[in-house]
Amino acid sequence: MSDFVRICPMSALPPVGEVAEFMVAGRALCVAHLADGIAVLDGTCPHEGGPLGEGIVEDGMVVCPWHAYTFDPRTGLSPQDPGLKAEVLEAAVVDGELRVKL
Helix, strand or coil: CCCEEEEEHHCCCCCCCEEEEEECCCCEEEEECCCCCCEECCEEEECCCHHHHHHHECCCEEECCCCCEEECCCCCCCCCCCCCEECEECCCEEEEEEEECC
């Protein structure tokens, strides 16, 4: 786990069904707290650069606040445009902290 970096303590996660933006090593990340777990995506929407971490979760999908493009938080795929994909990062909970592999 030495190549994983700390995002936040578990107590700082957004509530289930919401997202939050965290800055890690100068990079914006979108943390989605889903009913079945936690997903971490690159925080920049691949459509036009919107802040995914300021969006919402709707029907299990992360919705960008700028143009309402949706992304599957597990795969990064967008149902609106098969050519768009948000980067999904490997994450783990270690010692009560959410960590990510950048």
